[in-house]
Amino acid sequence: MLTKKQKGANWVLVTVMIIMSLFFLFPVVWMIANSFKPDAAITADMNSMRAFIPPALDGNFFENYISIITNTSFLRYMGNTLLYAAILIVLGIVVNGLAGYALAKINFPFRERWLLVIMMLMIVPTETIITINFLFIAKMGLLNTVIGYILPMIVNPFNIFLFRQVFISLPDDVYEAAQLDFCNPVKYFFTMVLPMSKTVVATVSVFTFLGVWNDYLWPSLVFTSSNLLTAQIGLNSITANETTTMGQTLALITMVTIPVIIIYSLFSKQIVEGVVSTGSKEG
Amino acid sequence: MKKKTSTSILGMAFFGPALVLLTVFLFLPMLLTLVFSFTDYFALNPDLTHFTGLGNYIKIFKDELFLKAFINTVKFVLIIVPLQGLGALGLALLINKVTYCKKYFKVAFFIPVVMSLAVVSTLWMQIYSPEGILNTMLGQIGISPQPFIYGANQALPSIAIMSAWQGMGYQMIIFLGGLQAINPGLYEAAEMDHASGWKKFKDITLPELKPLCVFVFITITIGAFRMIVQPMVMTGGGPSHSTYTIVYDIYETGTVNWEIGLASTMAIVFVIFVVILTIIQTFLTRDKEEKNVNKKAKRR
Numbered sequence: 001m002l003t004k005k006q007k008g009a010n011w012v013l014v015t016v017m018i019i020m021s022l023f024f025l026f027p028v029v030w031m032i033a034n035s036f037k038p039d040a041a042i043t044a045d046m047n048s049m050r051a052f053i054p055p056a057l058d059g060n061f062f063e064n065y066i067s068i069i070t071n072t073s074f075l076r077y078m079g080n081t082l083l084y085a086a087i088l089i090v091l092g093i094v095v096n097g098l099a100g101y102a103l104a105k106i107n108f109p110f111r112e113r114w115l116l117v118i119m120m121l122m123i124v125p126t127e128t129i130i131t132i133n134f135l136f137i138a139k140m141g142l143l144n145t146v147i148g149y150i151l152p153m154i155v156n157p158f159n160i161f162l163f164r165q166v167f168i169s170l171p172d173d174v175y176e177a178a179q180l181d182f183c184n185p186v187k188y189f190f191t192m193v194l195p196m197s198k199t200v201v202a203t204v205s206v207f208t209f210l211g212v213w214n215d216y217l218w219p220s221l222v223f224t225s226s227n228l229l230t231a232q233i234g235l236n237s238i239t240a241n242e243t244t245t246m247g248q249t250l251a252l253i254t255m256v257t258i259p260v261i262i263i264y265s266l267f268s269k270q271i272v273e274g275v276v277s278t279g280s281k282e283g
Numbered sequence: 284m285k286k287k288t289s290t291s292i293l294g295m296a297f298f299g300p301a302l303v304l305l306t307v308f309l310f311l312p313m314l315l316t317l318v319f320s321f322t323d324y325f326a327l328n329p330d331l332t333h334f335t336g337l338g339n340y341i342k343i344f345k346d347e348l349f350l351k352a353f354i355n356t357v358k359f360v361l362i363i364v365p366l367q368g369l370g371a372l373g374l375a376l377l378i379n380k381v382t383y384c385k386k387y388f389k390v391a392f393f394i395p396v397v398m399s400l401a402v403v404s405t406l407w408m409q410i411y412s413p414e415g416i417l418n419t420m421l422g423q424i425g426i427s428p429q430p431f432i433y434g435a436n437q438a439l440p441s442i443a444i445m446s447a448w449q450g451m452g453y454q455m456i457i458f459l460g461g462l463q464a465i466n467p468g469l470y471e472a473a474e475m476d477h478a479s480g481w482k483k484f485k486d487i488t489l490p491e492l493k494p495l496c497v498f499v500f501i502t503i504t505i506g507a508f509r510m511i512v513q514p515m516v517m518t519g520g521g522p523s524h525s526t527y528t529i530v531y532d533i534y535e536t537g538t539v540n541w542e543i544g545l546a547s548t549m550a551i552v553f554v555i556f557v558v559i560l561t562i563i564q565t566f567l568t569r570d571k572e573e574k575n576v577n578k579k580a581k582r583r
Contacts, residue, residue: 014381021391108293111294128550128551129309152308155301216399232399257398
C-alpha cells in the first residue's frame with residue numbers, strides 16, 4: 001500500500017507527465033485539428049489555443065478529406081498498398097515459413113551453415129544493396145511493375161529466423177503420427193504446422209504489413225508511374241503539387257496513418273511483445 | 284540410406300524458394316557491390332568498365348560531398364543517440380513509477396512511432412515552416428522566428444529532434460519491458476537497508492538495465508546511420524548539403540547518376556561501419572551473459 005505522502009507525490013508526477021505528454025503530442029493534435037480547416041482558418045487560429053481545437057461540425061467539416069478523395073488518386077494508392085501488403089504477407093509466410101521449417105525440423109545438408117548465413121544476412125542493411133537490386137529490376141525490364149516491386153521483398157532473413165525459432169519447439173511426435181496417416185510434408189506444413197503457430201504467423205503478418213505500408217525508399221525507386229504508387233509515395237507526389245493546400249496535406253497524412261492505427265489497436269499486444277522481445281533476446 | 288536422401292531432397296525443396304530469392308536479391312547484390320566497388324562501372328555505358336583497384340576508396344575520401352555526407356551522418360548520430368536513448372529511458376522510468384494513467388502514457392508516447400517517416404517528415408515541414416505553429420508558439424514566449432530546416436546550421440539538428448521524437452516511444456517500450464523484468468526482491472532488500480531512491484536507482488536499476496541500454500543505444504546508432512527519408516522528403520539534402528547523408532549519397536550516386544562503381548564503394552564503407560557496430564553490440568551483450576553464468580556458477 002502507498003502511504004499518503006507517496007500518493008500525493010504520485011499525483012504531482014501524473015500531472016507533470018500529462019502536461020509533458022500534451023507538449024509531446026502537440027504536432028499530432030495540431031495535425032488532426034487542422035485537417036478539418038480551410039487554410040485561412042489554419043493561419044487565423046495559429047496565434048491562439050484554437051490551433052489545437054477542431055472547427056465546429058458543419059457542412060464543410062470534411063472538405064479537405066473530400067477534395068483529396070475526389071480530386072486525387074489517393075484512395076487508389078491506399079488500395080494498391082493494401083494489395084501489395086496482402087500479396088507479400090501470403091508469399092512471405094509461405095517462402096520464409098517453409099525455409100524456417102526446413103532449418104528447424106528437416107535434416108538436410110549444411111543445415112547449420114545455412115542457419116549461420118541467415119543470421120549473418122540479418123545484419124546487412126537493405127540500403128547497401130538497394131542500388132544493385134534497382135539495377136537488376138531495371139535490367140529485367142520490371143521497373144514500374146508490381147512484380148518488380150514485390151520480388152526482392154518476399155524473402156526476409158529475420159522472418160526465416162523467427163519462424164525457425166518457433167518451429168524448433170514444436171513436438172516431433174505429431175509429425176510422426178501424421179506420417180502414419182500418409183500426410184505428405186507440404187500438406188502437414190499448411191494444415192498442422194502453421195495453424196499450431198498462429199502467434200508467429202500473426203506477428204510476421206503484422207510486421208510485414210507495417211513494413212510495406214511505411215516503406216519509402218524501395219517503392220520510390222521502382223514506381224514512377226502514377227497508377228501503381230504506394231500510399232507513402234503517392235502522398236509525396238500529391239503534396240509536391242502546388243495546388244495542394246496545407247489543410248489538404250494534413251488531411252492526407254492523417255488518412256495515411258489511419259490504417260496503421262487500426263492495425264496497432266487490433267494487435268497492440270503482439271506488437272508490444274514483439275518490441276519487448278527484440279530487446280530481451282539481444283540484451 | 285534411402286530415407287536420408289529423401290529428407291535431404293525434402294529439406295532443399297522447403298528451403299529452395301527462399302534460397303533462390305536470397306541468392307538473387309541478397310547474396311548476388313552483396314557480391315556485386317563488393318566487386319563493383321573496385322571498378323568504375325557506369326550503368327549507362329557498361330562496356331567502358333575498368334578495374335580500378337582501391338581507386339574508388341581513395342576517391343570517395345577525397346570527395347568533398349561524400350566527406351560532408353559522412354560528417355553530417357556522424358553529427359546526426361551524435362545528436363540523436365543521447366536525445367532518443369536518454370529520452371526513452373527517462374520516459375520509461377517515469378511511467379514505471381506512475382500508478383495512475385499508466386496505459387494512457389504508454390499509448391501517448393508511442394503514437395509517433397506508428398506514423399511513417401514520410402508522414403512525420405511532411406507534418407514537421409509544416410510545424411517547422413517560417414510562419415508555422417512552432418515559430419508562433421516560440422514567438423509567444425518571446426523567441427524570434429527560427430529558420431529550422433531552412434537554415435544550414437539548424438536543418439540537421441531540427442531533423443534529429445524530429446526523428447528522436449518519432450522513434451523514442453519504441454525504445455521506451457523496450458525499457459519498460461526491462462524494468463518490469465527486474466526482480467522486485469532486489470528493491471525490497473534495499474528498502475530493508477533504508478536505501479534512498481537515488482541509491483536504489485544507481486545500484487539496482489542501472490546495472491540491471493545496462494545490457495538493455497547497450498542494445499538500445501547501438502540500435503539507435505545503426506538506425507541513425509541509415510537515415511535518408513527525412514532529408515529526401517523535407518530538404519532534398521539541403522540547404523547547401525547540410526542534411527546530405529551517406530545513404531543519400533549512395534542513393535543519388537547509384538540510382539540518379541548511375542555511377543554504380545562509386546556508389547558500391549560508398550555502400551561497402553557504410554556496411555563496414557554497421558557491421559562493426561553490430562559486432563560491438565554482440566560482444567558487449569554476450570559478455571554480460573557469460574558473467575551471469577559465472578555468477579550462477581559461483582553461487583553453486
